[in-house]
Amino acid sequence: MHDPILTALFLVFVGAALGATGALFARQSMLVGYILLGILFGPSVLGWVSSPDLIKEAAGIGLIFLLFLLGLNLHPQKLVQLFREVTLTTLLSSLIFAAFGFGVAAAFGFGTGESAVIGAATMFSSTIIGLKLLPATALHHQHIGGVVIGVLLLQDLLAIATLIGLQGLGTGEAGMGDLAALVLGPPAVIACAFLAERFLLRHVWHRFGQVQEYVFLTAVAWCLAVAELGSVVGLSHEIGAFIGGVAVANSPISRFIAESLRPLRDFFLVLYFFALGAGLELGMVEDVALPAAVLAGGTLLLKPWVFRLLLSRVREKGELATEVGVRLGQMSEFALFIAMVATTSGVIGARAASLIQVATVATFMVSSFVIGRSYPSPIAGTAALRRD
Structure with missing residues (x-):
């Protein structure tokens, strides 16, 4: 019997292996290979994977695990210090x-409402690109990673507020209850996570921590449970998962958890970037090619410079500030969510949504290529820069 899901997974991972091989031979990021593969296999070209939405839903789990694992490497005191440092920079x-x-949008004839949504979509940097390409082995990059995480988490909160506002515009409701949940939700999730870690997880891991399968199972369950709790109170699954990771960062088995969940994270992230390429509608590219090129090119040039300037003002060294700026110099996956919600709510039209999609994918590809060629990363284009 023909199983479309199994066939799609076969195409994704066999193709991803071939695409990654080609990308590495060309000294480019493997992420570029995944996106190009998605475009090739997706509905707009060969049509071998005709329903990328199903893959994209599963792929979102990769981002949840990514944030959970990052939280495992951040102690609560360090996280508070980072937020103090980067709040003004982020805003x-x-x-x-x-x-x-x-x-840019107004200059190309988009209306005020659509220009505002395009501007909102430009605000944020990619959590996946920023963190997936960041090595964690050197102390220097642990500090850079902390700064990057602080900026991205604050951006995520702003993005959630933006999405709530767009949904309110579409329904005609003010959405004050949702905004209140955004303010009260984080303390509630943090309290629940730390209490559960203190009175439940700590004891069962102390007693059964030698059974690796049990630790793996409970770590996955914990990650997804706190992610779901974050979603219930109005946050994103990703922020909930990050809080869950921070809550167990002091555990003596946190390093084992991080190592055992990394392959699971990578599995879903391959799906994410494939689905990103497959979901791109090439038929609309020609219509928005020029504004998308200006928006993407300007973003790639402006963001590194702005982050360097602002981080230098908070006494970060120039070299570090420059590297952080380059690593955050793209648009975000949240831009795609904003485009989808704004389109569904009737705030923007198909052309504005296509502009956001094309510009976002373009910055993903160029930014990951530049980072892979310029700075250490797990998938760098040269052996000298390839670090895990």
Whole structure:
């Protein structure tokens, strides 16, 4: 019997292996290979994978595990210190990027409402690109990773507020209850996570921590449970998973958990980037090619410069500030969510949504290529820069 899901997985992973091989021979990021493969196999070209939405839903689990594993490497005291350092940088940079995106859209004839949504989509950087390409072995990069995580988490909160606002515009409701949940949700999830770790997980892991299969099973369950709790109170699954990771960061088996969940994370992230390429509608590319090129090119040039300037003002060294800026110099997967919600809510039309999609994918590809050629990463284009 023909199983479309099994066939899709066969195409994704056999193709991803071939695409990654070609990307590495060409000294490019493997992520570029996954996106190009998705475009090739997706509905717009060969049509071998005709329903990328199903893959994309499963692929979102990869981002959940990514944030959970990052939380495992951050102690609560360090996280508070990072938030103090990057809050002003995040807010100011978001305003600058939003103004840039609004200006580009308005210059190409989009209305005020659509320009505002395009500006909002330009504000954020990619959690996956920023963190997937960051090595964790060197102390220098652990500090860079902390700064990157702090900026991205604050951006995620802003993105959630933006999505709530767009949903409110579409339904005609103010959405104040959702905004209140956004304010009260994080403390509630944090309290629940730390209490459960203190009075439940700590004891069962102390007693059965030698059984590796049990630790793996309970770690996955814990990650997904706190992620779901975050979603229930109005946050994203990803922020919930991050809180779950931070809650168990002090556990003596946190390193084992991180190592055992890494292959699971990578499995779903391959699906994510494939689905990203497969979901791109090439038929709309020609219509938005010029504004998308300006928006993507301007974003790639502006974001590194702005982050360097702002981080230098909070006493980060120039070299570190530059590297953080380059690693955050793309648009975000949240831009795709914003485009989808705004389209569903009737706030923007298909052309504006296509502009956001094309510009986002373009920045993903160029940014991952630049990072892989310029800075250490697990999938760098040269052996000298390839670090895990």
